[in-house]
Amino acid sequence: MSEMAMHGAHPPGFKHQFEDMEQQREAGSLGMWVFLVTEIMFFGGLFATYIIYRTLYLTAFEEGSRLLNVKFGAANTAVLIGSSLTMALAIHAAQAGKKKSEQVMYLVLTMILGALFLFLKFNYEWRADYHEHLIPGFGFIIRPEWGAAGTHVPLYFCFYFFMTGLHAMHMIIGFGILGTLTVMAQRNRFNSEYYAPLEVSGLYWHFVDIVWIFLFPLLYLIGGRFALPGVH
Amino acid sequence: MPGQEIPAESRVNYLNASYGVKSWLLTTDHKRIALLYLGSITLMFFVGGFFAVMMRLHLIEPQGALVAPETYNKLFTMHGVIMVFFFLVPSIPATLGNFLVPMMIGARDLAFPRLNLLSWYIYIIGAAFTLYAVISGGVDTGWTFYTPYSSTFSHTSVIPTALGVFITGFSSILTGLNFVVTIHKMRAPGLTWFRLPLFIWAMYATSIIFILGTPVIAITLFLLGLERLLHIGIFDPAIGGDPILFQHMFWFYSHPAVYIMILPGMGVMSELITCFSRKRIFGYTFVAFSSLAIAIISFLVWGHHMFVTGQSIYAGLIFSVLSFLVAIPSAVKVFNWTATLYKGSISYDAPMLYALGFIGLFTMGGLTGLFLASLATDVHLSGTYFIVAHFHYIMVGGAVMAYLGGIHFWWPKITGRMYPDGWARFAALVIFVGFNLTFFPQFVLGYLGMPRRYAVYPGEFQVLNVMSSAGASILGIGYLIPLIYLLWSIRYGPIAGPNPWGAKGLEWETPSPPPTENFEEIPVVTQDAYDYANVGGSRV
Amino acid sequence: MMTGLMQTGFTDLAAAVATIPIHPTSASSIADSVDHLYYFLTAITLFFTFAIFATIFFFMVKFRRRSPDEQPADTTTHLALELTWTIVPTLITVVIFVWASSLYFENSRPPEAATEIFVVGKQWMWHIQHPEGPREINELHVPVNAPVKITMTSDDVIHDFYIPAFRVKKDAVPGRYTSLWFQATKIGTYHIFCAQYCGADHAEMIGWVYVMSPTDYAAWLSGGARNETMAQTGERLFTQLGCVTCHVADNTGRGPSLVGLYGKQEKLRNGDTKLVDEALIRQAIVTPNSIILPNYPPIMPTFQGQINEEQVLQLIAYVKSLGTEERKTNGK
Incomplete structure (x- = not known):
C-alpha cells in the first residue's frame, strides 16, 4: 500500500486517486456517514420487529424487562457517554496539533472505558442471566411467576440478547479500530493537517454510543420497572 | 481505426503494468478488480446455469425424468441462491460498474480502492460458504428461505448458505458505499450531475438500494441462522413468533433487490441506444429521475409478494397501488429509449442487438407484472409458473441481456480487442429465440395453474414443459457461444483502438486497454452526455 | 419425447399445437370475472408489446445507418410527449387497480350462508373435515351452486391451498387461521395444489375437489361408516x-x-x-x-x-x- 499511497511531494497519508487532501478528507467523511446509514438500517430492522412484538406481547416484554439489572445498564450508559467524550478529546488533540502523548492518552482512555462497558456487560449482566436461566437456547426456564405471559417471555430475551449482542460486537470492532489508531498516533501519524482516520472512527464510536442510548430505555426502562402502577 | 494505433502490447496499460498472480490478488486498481469479479461471477453463472439445465431436463416427463424430488428441490434452491445473490446482484455493478464508474466520471480510481478489493474478497468468502453448502449436500429451502420450513423443518445445509448470503451482502454494501462517495466527490471538473452518463445515475440509484436494503436482509438471515442453531428465535411460532414476519423482512430487501438487478441494465441500455443511433438520449432528466424514483418506490412495495398469506385486505390495496406506481418510471424509460431511435442513424452492431432484445423482453416482463400487481388476478397466478416466467423475463430477458450487451460494448475497452461481430450477432439471436421458447410457455403453464417448485406434475402440463425444456437447451448453447468467442478474442481478436464505436463518454477518450491511472491528466468536461450532434467526435 | 416430436409430420405438429391447453377450466362463480380482467390485461400487454416492437422495427429500417459517417440531427426534448406517456400509463394502471381491487374486495368476503369446511395442511397432505362429520385426505367433496368457506391452518410449515379451476388460493399458516371461499358452478373433478413450497414432497401434496349435485352430496355426507359431526x-x-x-x-x-x-x-x-x-x-x-x-x-x-x-x-x-x-x- 505504502508505495501506492506516497506520491513524492504529497503530504503523508495522501492517496493517489484523489486530487487533493481536501477531497480525500471529504470522501472519507462521506463514506463513514453512508456506512452509518447502512448501520441504521441494520439495527432499524431489529428495532422495528422489537416494537411490533412488544405491542403484541406487552405483558411478557414488561416481565422480561423487570429482570434486567438497571443499575448496571445505567452505569454502562454513563461509561459509554464518557468514552464518547474522551474520543472527541482525542480528535480535538490531533486537530489542535497537540503532542502525540495527549492523543494516545485519550485514545487509551476511550479503550479503557469501552473495556469497562464490556466487562460490566459480560461479567455482571450476562453471567447472571446465564445462572438465572434467562438465555434462550442455553437452558432457558419459563418461571411460574410470569403466569399468563410466560410463553412469550423468551421472545423478549431473544431480542435482548440479539440487540445487546450485536451492539457488543460493534464495541469489539470499535476496540480494534481504536487499537490501530493508538498505534498510528504513537507513530506520530496525526497532526492538525491530517487527522481524518481519527475523525471518521470517532463518528463510528459515537454511533455505537447512540445505539446504546436507544437500547437502554427500550430494553431496561420503558414499561417494566418504571411503569406507573396500574398503567398498561 | 485499427492499424493506426500503437499495438496494445507495446504500450503500458492496466493489464501489462505488472505480472503474476500476486499483482492481481493484491491489486487496488478498479479495472483489475472488475476483471476479478467478471471471472468469479461468470463461474457462478455457469454453476447456477448447470442447475437450471438439470431442472429443465428433469421436467421433460411429468413423473420426473432425472432425479428424486429431494434432489430437485435442492436444484431449484441452489439455482436461485446462486443466480440471485452471486450472479445477478453483483453482475453489472461489480464488473461494468467497477470498471466504468471512475472512467466515466474522469477519476483515477474509486474513492476507496482497498475497500473495493476487500469487497471482492468478501464476495469470494460468501461464495465459498455457499459452494460448501452445495458440496455438503445442498440446501432445499428455496432461495426465499421461508420460515418455519428453513428454521425448523429442513434437514439441509441452511446455515452455511444463509451465512454465505449474509457475508456476500457486505460486499454489496461496500460496493454501493464506494460508488456513492465516488460519484459525489470525485467527478471531473465541469462534470455536473446533469452531464453525467445515465449509467452513472443508474449506478447511483442501485447503490442507494445496496446501502438501505442489504443490511435488512443481512440481519434477517442472521436471525434465521441463529434460530436454527439455538432452536429458538423470533420467527418461532412456539413462543409467539410470527413466520410471516420473516417474509416481511425478507421482501423488504428482496423486492428492491429486483431493481438492483434491473436498474444497472437500464443504465447500460441508455449508453447503447444512444451510441448506436448517434443520438442524444430523449428526455435525459426523465430517464435520470425515473431511476431514483424506482429506487425509492421499490422500498414500499414488498407486500405484493404476500397477497395470499392472509394479510389484511387494506394492506393489500396499498401495496397494490404502490406496485402499479413503480411500473410507471419503467414505462417512461422504455418510451424514451424508443423515441431516441427516431431520426437516428441506427447501426446493428452486436451490442445494439442485445439492447433491442432487452427492450422487447423487458417490456413483456414489465407488462406481465401488471397481472401480479392486480389483486384479483394475483390470487390465481401467485406461486405458479406465471411468476417464474415474469421474473425471468425481467432478470434474464432484461438484466442478463443488458449485461451481455454491456460486455460486448465495452469489451474492446476492457481488453483492447474486437470479437467476431458475426458470431456475436448470431449469439444474440440464439439467446433471444431460446429465451422466449423457454419462458413464454411458462406464462401459459402458470395461467393453467401449474404451481412452481414441483418436481412432478400432472400429465396435462407436459407439452408446455417440453417446449420450455427445448428452449432451455437452445438458451444454454446461446450463453456458451459468447464465452468461447470472447475468450478467443483476448488472444486472437483484432486490435480495437480507443473508440471503435465512435461513442461519446470519457471512458472512450483513453487508450484501450486504459493505463492504470486511467487519465494522464484529469479531463475538464464542457459538454452534456451523448452529445453526438457535435461533429468530429472529440471533446473540448 | 423430443425425437417423437421431430418425427411427426408438419400437419400432425400443427394439430398437436392446437391441442396445447391455453385456458384453465373455470368452475366457480368468480372464475369468469377474474378471467375477464385477465383478458383485459393480456390485451394491454399485447397492445403495448406490439406497439413498441412495431415502432422499433419501423425505426430500425427507416433510420438505418446509410453511410459510416452519417450525422443525424440533434435530439429535441419534448415535454408534452414526456407528460403524455407518463400520464396515460398512469391512468391505465388506475383503471386496472380499481377494477382488480374491487373484484378482490368482493371475492374476499364469504357470503353469510356459506358452509364452513376445515382444512389442515400437514407435510405432505391435506386433512379436510366437514362440520357434519366426514373427514377426508386430499379429497374435498362440495355441493354445486352453494357457497363454501374453507378455514385452514397448518400443523407444520406454511402451505397454500390452491384450486386453479376456482381461481382461489390462500396460505395455510401455522399458528393462525386463514380462509377463502368459493361457489362451484360446474359438476366435475378439479385439482387441489399446494402452491407454497413445503419440503420434499411438495409436488405430491395435491388432491381433487369433487363438485357434486346437491342430492349426490347429501348422499355422500350420510354415507360412510361413522356418522358423527x-x-x-x-x-x-x-x-x-x-x-x-x-x-x-x-x-x-x-x-x-x-x-x-x-x-x-x-x-x-x-x-x-x-x-x-x-x-x-x-x-x-x-x-x-x-x-x-x-x-x-x-x-x-x-x-x-x-x-x-x-x-x-x-x-x-x-x-x-x-x-x-x-x-x-x-x-x-
Whole structure:
C-alpha cells in the first residue's frame, strides 16, 4: 500500500486517486456517514420487529424487562457517554496539533472505558442471566411467576440478547479500530493537517454510543420497572 | 481505426503494468478488480446455469425424468441462491460498474480502492460458504428461505448458505458505499450531475438500494441462522413468533433487490441506444429521475409478494397501488429509449442487438407484472409458473441481456480487442429465440395453474414443459457461444483502438486497454452526455 | 419425447399445437370475472408489446445507418410527449387497480350462508373435515351452486391451498387461521395444489375437489361408516381431555362456562376486550395463560403438543355449537 499511497511531494497519508487532501478528507467523511446509514438500517430492522412484538406481547416484554439489572445498564450508559467524550478529546488533540502523548492518552482512555462497558456487560449482566436461566437456547426456564405471559417471555430475551449482542460486537470492532489508531498516533501519524482516520472512527464510536442510548430505555426502562402502577 | 494505433502490447496499460498472480490478488486498481469479479461471477453463472439445465431436463416427463424430488428441490434452491445473490446482484455493478464508474466520471480510481478489493474478497468468502453448502449436500429451502420450513423443518445445509448470503451482502454494501462517495466527490471538473452518463445515475440509484436494503436482509438471515442453531428465535411460532414476519423482512430487501438487478441494465441500455443511433438520449432528466424514483418506490412495495398469506385486505390495496406506481418510471424509460431511435442513424452492431432484445423482453416482463400487481388476478397466478416466467423475463430477458450487451460494448475497452461481430450477432439471436421458447410457455403453464417448485406434475402440463425444456437447451448453447468467442478474442481478436464505436463518454477518450491511472491528466468536461450532434467526435 | 416430436409430420405438429391447453377450466362463480380482467390485461400487454416492437422495427429500417459517417440531427426534448406517456400509463394502471381491487374486495368476503369446511395442511397432505362429520385426505367433496368457506391452518410449515379451476388460493399458516371461499358452478373433478413450497414432497401434496349435485352430496355426507359431526367429535374430545371437569355448563366449575361464549366480546383480566372467535379459542387451548378472565385463576394447562390442529378445530366446532343460540339472541 505504502508505495501506492506516497506520491513524492504529497503530504503523508495522501492517496493517489484523489486530487487533493481536501477531497480525500471529504470522501472519507462521506463514506463513514453512508456506512452509518447502512448501520441504521441494520439495527432499524431489529428495532422495528422489537416494537411490533412488544405491542403484541406487552405483558411478557414488561416481565422480561423487570429482570434486567438497571443499575448496571445505567452505569454502562454513563461509561459509554464518557468514552464518547474522551474520543472527541482525542480528535480535538490531533486537530489542535497537540503532542502525540495527549492523543494516545485519550485514545487509551476511550479503550479503557469501552473495556469497562464490556466487562460490566459480560461479567455482571450476562453471567447472571446465564445462572438465572434467562438465555434462550442455553437452558432457558419459563418461571411460574410470569403466569399468563410466560410463553412469550423468551421472545423478549431473544431480542435482548440479539440487540445487546450485536451492539457488543460493534464495541469489539470499535476496540480494534481504536487499537490501530493508538498505534498510528504513537507513530506520530496525526497532526492538525491530517487527522481524518481519527475523525471518521470517532463518528463510528459515537454511533455505537447512540445505539446504546436507544437500547437502554427500550430494553431496561420503558414499561417494566418504571411503569406507573396500574398503567398498561 | 485499427492499424493506426500503437499495438496494445507495446504500450503500458492496466493489464501489462505488472505480472503474476500476486499483482492481481493484491491489486487496488478498479479495472483489475472488475476483471476479478467478471471471472468469479461468470463461474457462478455457469454453476447456477448447470442447475437450471438439470431442472429443465428433469421436467421433460411429468413423473420426473432425472432425479428424486429431494434432489430437485435442492436444484431449484441452489439455482436461485446462486443466480440471485452471486450472479445477478453483483453482475453489472461489480464488473461494468467497477470498471466504468471512475472512467466515466474522469477519476483515477474509486474513492476507496482497498475497500473495493476487500469487497471482492468478501464476495469470494460468501461464495465459498455457499459452494460448501452445495458440496455438503445442498440446501432445499428455496432461495426465499421461508420460515418455519428453513428454521425448523429442513434437514439441509441452511446455515452455511444463509451465512454465505449474509457475508456476500457486505460486499454489496461496500460496493454501493464506494460508488456513492465516488460519484459525489470525485467527478471531473465541469462534470455536473446533469452531464453525467445515465449509467452513472443508474449506478447511483442501485447503490442507494445496496446501502438501505442489504443490511435488512443481512440481519434477517442472521436471525434465521441463529434460530436454527439455538432452536429458538423470533420467527418461532412456539413462543409467539410470527413466520410471516420473516417474509416481511425478507421482501423488504428482496423486492428492491429486483431493481438492483434491473436498474444497472437500464443504465447500460441508455449508453447503447444512444451510441448506436448517434443520438442524444430523449428526455435525459426523465430517464435520470425515473431511476431514483424506482429506487425509492421499490422500498414500499414488498407486500405484493404476500397477497395470499392472509394479510389484511387494506394492506393489500396499498401495496397494490404502490406496485402499479413503480411500473410507471419503467414505462417512461422504455418510451424514451424508443423515441431516441427516431431520426437516428441506427447501426446493428452486436451490442445494439442485445439492447433491442432487452427492450422487447423487458417490456413483456414489465407488462406481465401488471397481472401480479392486480389483486384479483394475483390470487390465481401467485406461486405458479406465471411468476417464474415474469421474473425471468425481467432478470434474464432484461438484466442478463443488458449485461451481455454491456460486455460486448465495452469489451474492446476492457481488453483492447474486437470479437467476431458475426458470431456475436448470431449469439444474440440464439439467446433471444431460446429465451422466449423457454419462458413464454411458462406464462401459459402458470395461467393453467401449474404451481412452481414441483418436481412432478400432472400429465396435462407436459407439452408446455417440453417446449420450455427445448428452449432451455437452445438458451444454454446461446450463453456458451459468447464465452468461447470472447475468450478467443483476448488472444486472437483484432486490435480495437480507443473508440471503435465512435461513442461519446470519457471512458472512450483513453487508450484501450486504459493505463492504470486511467487519465494522464484529469479531463475538464464542457459538454452534456451523448452529445453526438457535435461533429468530429472529440471533446473540448 | 423430443425425437417423437421431430418425427411427426408438419400437419400432425400443427394439430398437436392446437391441442396445447391455453385456458384453465373455470368452475366457480368468480372464475369468469377474474378471467375477464385477465383478458383485459393480456390485451394491454399485447397492445403495448406490439406497439413498441412495431415502432422499433419501423425505426430500425427507416433510420438505418446509410453511410459510416452519417450525422443525424440533434435530439429535441419534448415535454408534452414526456407528460403524455407518463400520464396515460398512469391512468391505465388506475383503471386496472380499481377494477382488480374491487373484484378482490368482493371475492374476499364469504357470503353469510356459506358452509364452513376445515382444512389442515400437514407435510405432505391435506386433512379436510366437514362440520357434519366426514373427514377426508386430499379429497374435498362440495355441493354445486352453494357457497363454501374453507378455514385452514397448518400443523407444520406454511402451505397454500390452491384450486386453479376456482381461481382461489390462500396460505395455510401455522399458528393462525386463514380462509377463502368459493361457489362451484360446474359438476366435475378439479385439482387441489399446494402452491407454497413445503419440503420434499411438495409436488405430491395435491388432491381433487369433487363438485357434486346437491342430492349426490347429501348422499355422500350420510354415507360412510361413522356418522358423527365435528361438534360431536369435539364433545367427545372435550370429555376425554378432561376439559369438562372445569368448564361446567352452569358456571359452577373452576373455569368459565363455555355456553354462549362464541361470538361474544369478552373482557380479559389485563383490561383488553376480545372477540371470541376461532383464533381466540385456539389461543386459549394452545396458550391458555395468554387469555385470563378476571374471575378465574390461571390454572388451565396448555394442550400444545398433546392435540393436533384437527382436534383443535373439532373442539372449536364444539364450543361454537354451544354458542350458536346465544349469539342469535344477542344479535350482531
